[in-house]
Amino acid sequence: MGFFAKDLGIDLGTANTLVSVKGRGVVIREPSVVAVDKYTGNIIAIGNSAKEMLGRTPENLEATRPLKDGVIADFTATKRMLKHFVEKACQKYIFARPRVVVGVPLGVTEVESSAVEEAVLEAGAREVFLIEEPMAAAIGAGLKVSEASGSMIVDMGGGTSEIAVISLGGIVTGKSIRIAGDELNEAIIEYVKKEFNVLLGETSAEEVKLNIGSACPSMTVEEMVIKGRDLQTGLPKTITLDSSQVEEAMKDVIMQIVNAIKATLEVTPTELASDIMVNGITISGGCALIKNFDRLIALQTGIPVNIAENPLDCVVKGCDIVLDNLDSLRSVLINSKRK
Numbered sequence: 001m002g003f004f005a006k007d008l009g010i011d012l013g014t015a016n017t018l019v020s021v022k023g024r025g026v027v028i029r030e031p032s033v034v035a036v037d038k039y040t041g042n043i044i045a046i047g048n049s050a051k052e053m054l055g056r057t058p059e060n061l062e063a064t065r066p067l068k069d070g071v072i073a074d075f076t077a078t079k080r081m082l083k084h085f086v087e088k089a090c091q092k093y094i095f096a097r098p099r100v101v102v103g104v105p106l107g108v109t110e111v112e113s114s115a116v117e118e119a120v121l122e123a124g125a126r127e128v129f130l131i132e133e134p135m136a137a138a139i140g141a142g143l144k145v146s147e148a149s150g151s152m153i154v155d156m157g158g159g160t161s162e163i164a165v166i167s168l169g170g171i172v173t174g175k176s177i178r179i180a181g182d183e184l185n186e187a188i189i190e191y192v193k194k195e196f197n198v199l200l201g202e203t204s205a206e207e208v209k210l211n212i213g214s215a216c217p218s219m220t221v222e223e224m225v226i227k228g229r230d231l232q233t234g235l236p237k238t239i240t241l242d243s244s245q246v247e248e249a250m251k252d253v254i255m256q257i258v259n260a261i262k263a264t265l266e267v268t269p270t271e272l273a274s275d276i277m278v279n280g281i282t283i284s285g286g287c288a289l290i291k292n293f294d295r296l297i298a299l300q301t302g303i304p305v306n307i308a309e310n311p312l313d314c315v316v317k318g319c320d321i322v323l324d325n326l327d328s329l330r331s332v333l334i335n336s337k338r339k
Helices: 075-089 110-122 133-140 181-196 202-212 243-266 270-279 293-301 311-324 326-332
Strands: 008-012 016-021 025-031 034-037 043-046 061-064 099-104 127-132 151-156 161-167 170-177 223-230 236-242 281-284 305-307 333-338
Touching (some): 008 311, 016 075, 016 311, 075 110, 099 311, 127 133, 127 326, 151 243, 151 270, 161 243, 170 243, 181 202, 181 243, 236 243, 281 293, 281 311
Parallel strands (some): 008 099, 099 127, 151 281
Antiparallel strands (some): 034 043, 034 061, 161 170, 223 236
């Protein structure tokens, strides 16, 4: 039985790509990064090994993210990256190509969705089904999306924050903003540059965000020692950041996400808004792990906020559940087609 293809769920994220195999769960969790030889066009590394090269490559190599704001920016690199991940996930299954469900941002254009579909087909899929990420995240978080009751999901990844109110298997109202984890990293980089005249790398900024980042003041102040480059001397320099400084750095970006949540609530039908007051708002994605983000959203909206179990895996888990229930959940798919 191991020789036959297994269906795949793919969360094709700006920061990370997750792949689940039906019946086995998540088997691949790697950065969406590709290292390319600029002179030959050859792929040198993909995923974890490519991310280690960010900011460290010689002149002939370039480590880049082929997706920007949740959509394909470099089709060739994305196709090669997907092919690598699909082959890695299906290495034991050689007699048939898999069916694949892929999460895409809410409101993705037809051109963008076609590019994702084409890339996955060329990576080796037999059939490709697309699902909007907030719907996949809601299913993966265990929300009862098919019932006549309002559920609200906020999925905050690397490139986009997806906000949706769901009822009867459809998105009643939703919003996708291209503001998420990457913008928080950039805000930390800009703050350190302004306050310390030190340039941080993207990886260092992300470590700061995850380790001592907070959406609102904490009872205790945490500190972290980081290394960057002194912009005046050009030499390496070590500085100490505390959690209050990181909160200050991130607050404008975080409030843009909070305001998008409030704007979505403002246009939600009254009956569904009443349901959400009872059921609460569920948050998922990497930004859901930022300390006190749930608390800030609850304070700003007056609605209870729940962090999904395994928030990083909600989209890919939702894709997996759809594959298991393709007949009953086919209505949640968009732009699907058979080959």
